[in-house]
Amino acid sequence: MADVPTKLLSGNEAVAAAARACGVHLGTGYPGTPSTEILENFALLEGPGTAQWCPNEKVALEVGLGAAFAGARVVVTMKHVGVNVAADPLFTAAHTGVVGGLVLVAADDPGMHSSQNEQDTRHFARAAGVPMFEPADSQEAYDYFDAAMRLSEQFQIPVLLRVTTRVCHSKSLVELNPLSAPAREIGFQRDPRTLVMIPAYAKSAHVRLREKLNRIASCAAACELATTADGDGELGIITSGVAYQHAREADPDASILKLGLTWPLPMETIRDFVDVVGRCVVIEEGDDILARDLRAAGLAVQNKPEPFEFGELTVPRVQAILAGEATDPPAPETTAKPKPPQLCPGCPHRTTFELLRDRGCIVAGDIGCYTLGTLPPFNAMDTCVCMGASIGVGLGLRRVLPAEQASKVVSVIGDSTFMHSGLTGLADMVYNGPAHLVLILDNATTAMTGLQEHPGTGRSLSHQPAGQVVLEDACRGLGVHNVHIVDPMTQRDQLAELIDRYLAEPAPAVIIARRTCLLAAGKIRQYEKASDDACQDTVPQA
Amino acid sequence: MTSVINIVFAGLGGQGVLTASDICAEAAFRAGLDVKKSEIHGMSQRGGSVSSDVRIGPSVASPMVPAGQADYLVVLDETQVELNRPMLRAGGVLLSPAELPGGVEALPNRKCLNVAMLGALASHLDIDPAHWLDAVAAHLPQNLLEMNRQAFTQGHAAAK
Numbered sequence: 232m233a234d235v236p237t238k239l240l241s242g243n244e245a246v247a248a249a250a251r252a253c254g255v256h257l258g259t260g261y262p263g264t265p266s267t268e269i270l271e272n273f274a275l276l277e278g279p280g281t282a283q284w285c286p287n288e289k290v291a292l293e294v295g296l297g298a299a300f301a302g303a304r305v306v307v308t309m310k311h312v313g314v315n316v317a318a319d320p321l322f323t324a325a326h327t328g329v330v331g332g333l334v335l336v337a338a339d340d341p342g343m344h345s346s347q348n349e350q351d352t353r354h355f356a357r358a359a360g361v362p363m364f365e366p367a368d369s370q371e372a373y374d375y376f377d378a379a380m381r382l383s384e385q386f387q388i389p390v391l392l393r394v395t396t397r398v399c400h401s402k403s404l405v406e407l408n409p410l411s412a413p414a415r416e417i418g419f420q421r422d423p424r425t426l427v428m429i430p431a432y433a434k435s436a437h438v439r440l441r442e443k444l445n446r447i448a449s450c451a452a453a454c455e456l457a458t459t460a461d462g463d464g465e466l467g468i469i470t471s472g473v474a475y476q477h478a479r480e481a482d483p484d485a486s487i488l489k490l491g492l493t494w495p496l497p498m499e500t501i502r503d504f505v506d507v508v509g510r511c512v513v514i515e516e517g518d519d520i521l522a523r524d525l526r527a528a529g530l531a532v533q534n535k536p537e538p539f540e541f542g543e544l545t546v547p548r549v550q551a552i553l554a555g556e557a558t559d560p561p562a563p564e565t566t567a568k569p570k571p572p573q574l575c576p577g578c579p580h581r582t583t584f585e586l587l588r589d590r591g592c593i594v595a596g597d598i599g600c601y602t603l604g605t606l607p608p609f610n611a612m613d614t615c616v617c618m619g620a621s622i623g624v625g626l627g628l629r630r631v632l633p634a635e636q637a638s639k640v641v642s643v644i645g646d647s648t649f650m651h652s653g654l655t656g657l658a659d660m661v662y663n664g665p666a667h668l669v670l671i672l673d674n675a676t677t678a679m680t681g682l683q684e685h686p687g688t689g690r691s692l693s694h695q696p697a698g699q700v701v702l703e704d705a706c707r708g709l710g711v712h713n714v715h716i717v718d719p720m721t722q723r724d725q726l727a728e729l730i731d732r733y734l735a736e737p738a739p740a741v742i743i744a745r746r747t748c749l750l751a752a753g754k755i756r757q758y759e760k761a762s763d764d765a766c767q768d769t770v771p772q773a
Numbered sequence: 774m775t776s777v778i779n780i781v782f783a784g785l786g787g788q789g790v791l792t793a794s795d796i797c798a799e800a801a802f803r804a805g806l807d808v809k810k811s812e813i814h815g816m817s818q819r820g821g822s823v824s825s826d827v828r829i830g831p832s833v834a835s836p837m838v839p840a841g842q843a844d845y846l847v848v849l850d851e852t853q854v855e856l857n858r859p860m861l862r863a864g865g866v867l868l869s870p871a872e873l874p875g876g877v878e879a880l881p882n883r884k885c886l887n888v889a890m891l892g893a894l895a896s897h898l899d900i901d902p903a904h905w906l907d908a909v910a911a912h913l914p915q916n917l918l919e920m921n922r923q924a925f926t927q928g929h930a931a932a933k
Binding site for chain 2: 239264344345368396397400401402403404473476477479480543545546547562563564565566567568569570571572573574575
């Protein structure tokens with residue numbers, strides 16, 4: 232066999248390389264740490280398929296699903312909380328299945344390095360009834376993507392690839408072997424009994440889904456990726472994902488069953504393993520899911536104590552679990568505190584939070600850099616739940632608080648977050664009231680995740696000119712009559728006056744505090760210059 | 774190299790901590806070693822404390838350096854030394870800008886500090902300097918290479 236190149240790649244780069252090597256036709260997603268670099272790298276690699284940021288994860292999965300209904304190979308990427316947003320199409324897509332191949336890459340963030348919760352996407356595989364693969368390093372991210380795509384095409388079912396921060400953002404060596412090619416021609420075949428989920432058709436679709444999962448559980452593909460490392464047989468460990476790496480290092484003598492396909496479970500392989508080892512411990516990062524399933528199946532496996540369900544696993548933590556410790560090993564002693572994250576010096580959001588702080592506002596906040604407005608010296612954000620929640624939460628607070636407090640409530644949301652999930656909240660403000668003030672902090676980018684484009688920027692994922700949703704037009708179109716645009720840096724006084732006006736005399740209002748993110752400004756000038764130059768080139772010479 | 778060498782890079786957001794760990798991992802890869810590198814970026818690093826782990830050797834499992842097992846702790850900002858010191862094993866080597874003669878001011882540019890500290894680290898590791906310089910070239914823009922080569926050499930000489 233010819234030599235294949237070996238590269239040092241992050242898990243995200245490896246998924247992108249695999250998607251290219253698999254001939255993926257379309258990549259869709261919404262940026263979210265730690266998943267963002269997958270589509271960005273896919274777009275940088277040569278190949279015929281295209282990648283795009285969608286307004287949110289639900290739309291991304293729906294666009295991907297349409298392409299997969301047409302026979303295409305599709306990758307859809309998002310962080311774990313994005314799967315919640317995409318859950319509606321995901322659950323029913325499990326029923327319809329796909330015609331081509333669809334791999335949904337869901338990136339969990341155990342330890343919450345950059346997330347608002349610590350949910351475990353493995354629950355979704357069980358709840359929606361879709362197969363799941365879990366790679367343990369970049370090589371497996373590459374190989375399992377291909378396995379997931381092939382399984383998706385073979386059984387015509389969407390497949391989850393669950394990665395975690397330490398897979399996405401760790402680099403390790405990858406042999407870039409040739410991967411499979413798309414199995415189907417692109418073209419639409421009418422098949423309403425499969426693709427139209429009216430109750431009459433959905434009933435048989437549900438049965439078909441369960442049959443598919445049973446066949447997948449018993450097929451060879453399930454066992455091919457469940458690898459057993461030889462040990463002394465005394466201690467057996469069942470594990471998956473990056474937890475395998477910690478377990479391997481924690482006890483080099485243990486026998487390890489590492490699961491690649493983690494839903495449906497290759498139960499025969501697992502049973503055979505449990506039978507031949509002495510004590511058997513399940514090492515899983517996140518919730519106590521796998522151990523519970525195995526015990527429900529009557530297998531005598533040991534689960535981890537509850538304290539280990541929080542945060543990331545590490546080699547010392549796995550050693551503690553294997554030693555039967557009930558609690559975490561003591562943290563190394565230091566009195567030094569990490570320097571907390573903060574809004575950049577010169578960040579346009581600073582002005583807005585100073586004004587809200589000085590007015591004692593009750594601030595319903597949202598997800599982005601600006602969530603840091605909750606920290607000193609601003610202390611100007613009082614709630615933050617999920618993408619878009621600022622508007623609904625603000626309206627709810629206004630609805631029930633006594634007048635004196637209600638009049639202090641404002642909602643604060645970023646431009647990308649507004650495009651993601653703010654429009655429907657604003658529709659509720661117009662429809663139900665009460666009169667309320669929404670501040671859209673428009674810095675012309677998705678800053679937190681690394682300056683990605685969104686529908687409001689008018690540029691594509693690859694920073695090329697694209698259609699644009701104009702924020703103020705969208706707000707007015709929804710029926711908000713009081714829409715103001717101010718630059719928080721050069722028009723600080725106007726911004727202050729507007730806030731004061733709407734706090735004093737409530738009316739449904741949106742103030743767009745518009746100033747480009749400092750980190751993005753230089754890049755945006757380059758993109759604009761590049762597109763201007765391209766336009767010049769197309770003008771016929773006189 | 775017969776066993777795994779653990780290196781932790783630490784500093785503040787914007788100092789080039791992650792670039793330093795990328796270059797280090799790349800140099801080890803070019804030297805034919807197994808390597809794993811782990812980093813955290815996103816919300817928690819916006820202007821705050823940053824660290825990144827690099828593990829090199831014949832075969833590496835976990836991508837994360839366990840606390841108290843770092844052979845080398847490379848810190849780009851003195852304020853971050855105490856925070857990260859617990860990562861270092863007994864007898865492990867701490868490298869910080871204090872090791873550089875003339876300090877950061879003697880470098881061609883302050884922004885080269887990360888590469889200067891890589892030079893200091895390189896003097897402790899059995900990896901051909903050519904691999905280090907190739908790795909620097911692979912991760913930094915062409916127009917900055919000369920000053921970074923110089924910084925690497927200064928760091929390398931300082932630690933000897």
